[in-house]
Amino acid sequence: MLPRDISPDEVFDLIRSINDPEHPLSLEQLHITQLDLVRVDPHDSHVVVRFTPTIPHCSMATLIGLCIRVRLLRSLPPRFKVDIIVSEGSHQSELAVNRQLNDKERVAAALENKHLLEVVNQCLKTAIHTAIK
Amino acid sequence: MLIQAAVDRALAARAAAAAADAAAAAAADADAALAEIADDINAGRAALLKLVECLGPVLTHTDPFRREAGVALLAAVLARTTKERISTQSATVLAQFLLSRLDDQPSVEPALNGLLAMLDLGVLSKTEQINIPTRIFAELNVQTFQQSVRNTVFRIFVKLFDANLPGLQKLGAEFVLGFIHVMDGEKDPRNLILAFRLAQLITRHLDFQKHAEDLFEVVFCYFPITFRPLPNDPFGVTADDLRTELCAVVSSTKAFAPYAVPVLLEKATSDSASAKRDAMEAVAACAPVYGGDAFLPHISDFWTAMRNEMINAADTANELAALKAIRELAKALSITVAAPHTRATPLESFLSLLIQDCLQNLADPALKFAKPSGKIMMSAASASEPACSFVISKTLPVILGAIASDSAPSKRKTLCDVLGDFIVANRLVYGQPKPGGDLDVNGSPILKQRDRLFELFVGNALTDSYVPLKLSSLRALQDMLLTPRLLRPNEEKVVLELLLSWLLAEPDTNTHEAALEAAPIIAGAKPALAMEVIVSACLESLPHRLAQQQPAPIRGALLACEALSKVSALRAHIVTSLVGVFNTTLSLHALDLEAAQKSATALLDALQTILVAAEASHDDGPHPTADVAALIQSLVATTVHAAQSRAAAMGDSFVQLVALNVATMTRMLTDAEQTSLLAALRTMDTGVAPVWDSPAPVDATFAYLFAAVLSNSLPEADLPIGTFGAFADASIIRAVESGSALFSLATAKSIASVVNKRHGQQGIDTFVEHFVQTHLQGVLLDKAAGADRRRSVLLIYSWIAKAFAIQSDKRGFEMASQILALLADEQLGAAAAEGLGTIISDDAHGALTKAAHANIKLLFKQRFYNHCLPAVAAGFRDASDAQKTAYLFALSHLLRNVxxxxxxxxxxxxxxxxxxxxxxxxxxxxxxxxxxxxxxxxxxxxxxxxxxxxxxxxxxxxxxxxxxxxxxxxxxxxxxxxxxxxxxxxxxxxxxxxxxxxxxxxxxxxxxxxxxxxxxxxxxxxxxxxxxxxxxxxxxxxxxxxxxxxxxxxxxx
Structure with missing residues (x-):
């Protein structure tokens, strides 16, 4: 088997251009996601993505995390275990948000919600390249 | 009474057009009748007043629609009449009549059209012209009419500005007031463009002071423009057009300043990003007109708005607008006279505000807003000399102090970036020659701190371990070097030496890349010094690096050469030296052939990059000084000698790479130079084995390089090949006998090029006829002739077909049909597909391309594609599975190249x-x-x-x-x-x-x-x-x- 070197850089590339639910700017532009905050352990197939909400009481934190979660669900091989957490100390209800984002059942339930899925897809639109050479 | 009949017909047709089903036919009839009347009048067969007489009953009819039809007919005839046919007297009568119709609602539109037509004809007296606006103001509430009417009114006004400005000036305030009423509430974008232009004409030419505020209000209520054109944009008016015109009105006169400044401030602090951008653009446009004193009372509020915009900019357009506004304000304030009782000048008080905030941002440990602060100060400083001097002298010591005292490299880097911005601003203000004067650098605030800055940047670039800081310092040094008379000669040399050390370091590092980027800029500014310090050192390092055979250092040096050769003054020297290094490398016996070829390949690749860039740039001749023909000769001699004197065969791809360079260089020569080059090559002696045995080449390598020169020569160049038929026949025999693909390709290209470009050769057609006959029947269709032999002949056959096909000669298409038939041949199927590919594709080495001066007809590819496709499709249908692949390859070639x-x-x-x-x-x-x-x-x-x-x-x-x-x-x-x-x-x-x-x-x-x-x-x-x-x-x-x-x-x- 050839080496499969999925790097933090590659994971970051997948999520950098997701749009913020509230602003017409990408998560990278708002410094919500940063390359330094992505960890990949290729041997254990484990990815940890930290993100920093713009303000500690940001009500969109869960939604942003969900967008990242969905984007990676669709774009990373299923052998990876993905943890998505808010950067330590950057949000008031850090624990609750983390628990919600990493609970498979709750993520699945959230995506059953048509309206929510629509919002998520809207944010993910910008991460897709539609131009073809 | 002809005219009476025509009038009746026109009116009847018009009525029919309005009512009946056959509307189109009736309208056409109306048009024809109209043309007839106009012709009659223009030819002098009827008088205009006669027409009015005929129309009389209609014009005074009790039915308003009849009246309207009558006036419309009159207006339409007027629009088609020539000036000579309307006497002054009848013009007066007609104008009075049309003006009087303005109180008749249905007739307003045609009446206005008639008036506009008369204005266009220039038949009205000055008084009558001025009666038009007066009458319009008195009779019409313009905004209650449809768009076309309003449009006509605006066009009449525009026309009047053109025709009778003194009259309008006499009308003065009355016209301004009337215009304000006419324009008030306008919504159509086409009309607004006209209205905005009229407003500009008013502020420029008329006395509007009494109504300045009203005029401003009626225009500014459209600010900011939020118009979005309808789909397909039927009006051809964009939001940007409106924005530009509106901005031009607002910034057209100083009289608007008292009303504009407060509202602009209000818009600049609003929530909408586009409103803010428009407001800042308007500020930038208004500042030079209004003068600094108009903005002075609100200056701190404006500053706050612009600062917020810079720090939280929604997009770069807003940021740029803010920077421009800052710059224009600083410029306007620079020439504003201070009020007598204040201590600071207006400029200083504005800049102090700005500096205070920016320095505060720079003192912040996180330095989040350092970059915008740097840009703000740069914009302000580049406004004028006093601004530059004030900003830099106030902030430079503080920033230098901060750099000295701070240990965090990332922070020092940010501050260095700000200093770099200052150097650019300084250059913008002091670096440009004054009109009619010399450079005035003595007042430059950077000059006073030159030594300190230079020391700081050089120190950072040389010794610091934090790479971004090094890069930022090099950029600053580059800007210092580009500022005229800032650095002393020995300091300039230090910068170039620094650049050299980076260029010669490991490639693929940030410093090396930054050096590659800076090299052409710096060397372009100081070519002589660059030649002395950088170019020779780079070239001298090459042989040593090549001898060591490590790819990275070789690549580093070659990339440096490529970057430097972008400067046209250095290119000739670099190219000559690279060819020299290539010659030494290839003839060194100490190296084994494989290693020598590897190094030589790297050299050739670099050379090719430089040559292609030179060919594309077209600056003052690619090689002002180098003797290109001699370079080609030495390349060919070295390569052929190396190929002959070694036992191991030289790779075909290597020879092709040499040929690629030879081809590019050949295209730079004139036809006379090409003639003597070809002659010199023909008699070349490598000292090992002959390259030419009359009448044709005998050495494959030589033949290929010779073909590269030949096929890239101008048709006017003379060929040293004797009789073409003998040359071609001998070449073909030798190539086919040798079994070398390279030799066959060389032969094919040489012959094809001559067939296409002729070069004044005789006997070409006889040769081709003979070739097609003997080889087609004897070899291509004879399965017993041997696969290799058949393939070689097919290659040559395809190239000759190409030579004809590209000039739309039918022989080319006939030959292509033969190749198409060969697709089913199991031995030659794949080669035939390749052959079709050869014909439709462009040769990488230039043979039979436009660049190589080949005779190519337009749309050749399309025609060839259409010629081949049916045959390929039909053949594919009938082919066996084993044969299908060849057809698919042929299709793929066709599709890819069409x-x-x-x-x-x-x-x-x-x-x-x-x-x-x-x-x-x-x-x-x-x-x-x-x-x-x-x-x-x-x-x-x-x-x-x-x-x-x-x-x-x-x-x-x-x-x-x-x-x-x-x-x-x-x-x-x-x-x-x-x-x-x-x-x-x-x-x-x-x-x-x-x-x-x-x-x-x-x-x-x-x-x-x-x-x-x-x-x-x-x-x-x-x-x-x-x-x-x-x-x-x-x-x-x-x-x-x-x-x-x-x-x-x-x-x-």
Whole structure:
């Protein structure tokens, strides 16, 4: 088997251009996601993505995390275990948000919600390249 | 009484046009009658007043629509009459009549049209002209009429400005007031453009002071423009047009300042990003007109607004607008006189505000807003000399102090960037020669701190370990060097030496890349010094690096040479030296051939890059000083000598690389130079073995390089080949006997080039006739002739066919038909496909291309494609499975090289004539439908190059003919899915194929109707999972993207 070197850089590339639910700017532009905050352990197939909400009481934190979660669900091989957490100390209800984002059942339930899925897809639109050479 | 009849006819037809079914015919009749009347009047057969007389009963009719029809007829005739036919007297009568009709509501529009026509003709006296606006103001409430009427009114006003400005000036305030009423409430964009222009004319020419505020209000209420054009933009007016005109009105006079400044401030602090941008653009435009004192009372509020914009800029356009506004304000304030009782000048008080905030930001440990602060100060400083001097002298010591005291390298880097901005601002203000004067650098604030800055940057660049800081310092040094008279000669040398040390360091590092970027800029500014310090050192380092045979240092030095050769003054020297190094490398016996070729290949690649860039740039002749012909000769001599004197064969690809350089250089010569070069090559002596045995070359390497020169020469160049027939025949025999592919290709190109360009040679047609007869029958169609022999002949045959085909000679197409027939030949099928590829593609070495001065007819590729396609398609249908591949390869070559437009509009003549989109689409679809089965078949053949070509065509079809793809979707989707799997990589699905397949799969979701795709959605999203784990990153990226597209809700992404 050839080496499969999925790097933090590659994971970051997948999520950098997701749009913020509230602003017409990408998560990278708002410094919500940063390359330094992505960890990949290729041997254990484990990815940890930290993100920093713009303000500690940001009500969109869960939604942003969900967008990242969905984007990676669709774009990373299923052998990876993905943890998505808010950067330590950057949000008031850090624990609750983390628990919600990493609970498979709750993520699945959230995506059953048509309206929510629509919002998520809207944010993910910008991460897709539609131009073809 | 002719005219009476025509009038009756026109009126009757008009009435019919309004009422009856045959509206179009009646309108045409009305038009014809109208033309008749106008002709009569213009020819002097009837008088205008006669027409009025005839119209009399209609004009005074009790039915308003009859009256309107009468006036309309009169106006239409007026618009077609020439000036000479309207006497002053009748003009007065007509004008009075038309003006009097303005109180008759239905007749207003035609009356205005008539007046405009008379204005255009220039038949009205000054008094009558001025009566028009007065009357309009008195009689009409313009805004209650439809758009066309309002438009005519504005056009009449514009015309009046043109025709009778003194009259309008006399009217003065009355006209201004009237105009304000006319314009008030206007909503149509076309009219607004006119109204804004009129407002500008008013502020420029009329006395409007009494109504300045009203005029401003009536214009400014449209600010900011939020207009969005209708789909298809039927009016041809964009929001930007309106914005520009509106801004021009607001900034047209200082009299608006008291009203404009407060509202601009209000808009600049609003919530809408576009309003803020418009406001700041308006501030930038108004500042020079209003003067600094108008803004002075609100200056701190403006500053706050602009600072917020810089710090939280929504997009770069807003940021740029803010910077421009800052600059313009600083410029306006620079020439504002201080009020007597204040201590600071207006400029200083503005800049102090700005500096205070910026320095505060720079003192912040996180330095979040340092970059915008730097840009703000740079903009302000570049406004004027006092601004530059004030900003830099106030802030420079503080920043230098902060750099000295701070240990965090990232912070020092940010501060260095700000200093770099200052140097640029300083150069903008002091670096430009004054009109009629010399540079005035003495007042430059940077000059005073030069030594300190220079020391700081050099120190950082040399010794600091934090790379971004080094890069920022080099940039600053570069800007210092570009500032005239800032650095002393020895300091300039230090900068160049620094650059050199980076250039010679490891490639692929940030410093090396930064040095490559800076090298052409710095060397371009100081070519003499660069030659002395950098160029020679780079070139001298090459032989040593080549001897060590490590690829990275060699590449580093060659990249440096490429970067420096962008400066035209240095190019000749670099090219000459590189050829010299190549010659030494290849003739060094100490190196084994393989290593020598490797180094030489690197040199040739670099040389090619430089030559191509030179060919593309066209600056003052590619080689002002170098003797290109001598360089070519030495390249050829060295290569041939090396090939002859070694036992191991020199790779064909290496010779081709040499030939590529030789070809590019040959194209730089004149025909006389080419003639003597060819003659010199012909008699060349390598001292090992002869290269030419009359009448043709005997050495394959030499023959190929000779062909490169020959095929890139101008048709006017003389060829030293004696009799063409003898040369060609001998060449063919030697090439075929030698069995060398290179020799055959050389022969093919030489002969084809002469056949196409002639070069004044005799006997070409006889030779071709003879060649076709003997070789076609004797070799190509004779299966017993031997595969190699047949292939060599086919190659030459294809090139000669190409030479004819590109100039639309029918012999070329006949020969191509023979090649098409050979596709079914099991020995030659693949070679025949290649042959067709040769004919339709462009040669990389220039043979038979436009650049090599070949005789090429327009649309050759399209014609050739149309010639071959039916034969290929028919042949494919009848072919056995073993033969099919050759047809598919031929198709792939055809599709890949034919212009895409041709593929889509194969029948453009029909479509243009019929102008029928539906028909065109059907033709297009029918054309592609023919191809589709073949295309899909070729996707299942395990050949990467074949697949890539086909996928390119499929992609085009997905985009342009999605309906057709939808019909075959159940075949296409599984095919693409299987091609995108790494597990199937051994079936010719290399990474490029996998990426292309995935991209098309994504494109299908975007272009093809969703209902056809819905059944495949679960399958595609599921089966793409393995592709997410492909060993190649590019494939993973494409897979992730395509899978995301398929997850999106239908039908748009």
């Amino acid at each position: 212009p895409k437009g041709v593929l889509l509009n194969e029948l453009p003549k029909v479509s243009r004539a019929q102008a029928n989109f539906q028909l065109r689409y059907r033709l297009l679809t029918a054309n592609l439908a023919k191809l589709l089965p073949m295309l899909l078949h070729s996707l299942s053949i395990p050949e990467a190059s074949l697949k890539l070509g086909t996928l390119g065509t499929l992609q085009l079809m997905v985009r342009e003919a999605p309906k057709l793809v939808a019909e075959q979707i159940s075949t296409i989707v599984p095919l693409l899915l299987s091609m995108s799997m790494f597990a199937n990589a051994s079936n010719g699905n290399d990474p490029r194929v996998r990426v292309a397949a995935l991209e098309i799969l994504g494109q299908i979701m975007l272009s093809v109707e969703y209902t056809a795709l819905h059944p495949f959605k679960p399958r595609v999203t599921r089966e793409l999972i393995p592709a997410l784990d492909d060993p190649k990153r590019v494939v993973r990226k494409a897979a992730a993207n395509t899978r995301s597209i398929w997850f999106m809700p239908a039908p748009t992404v």
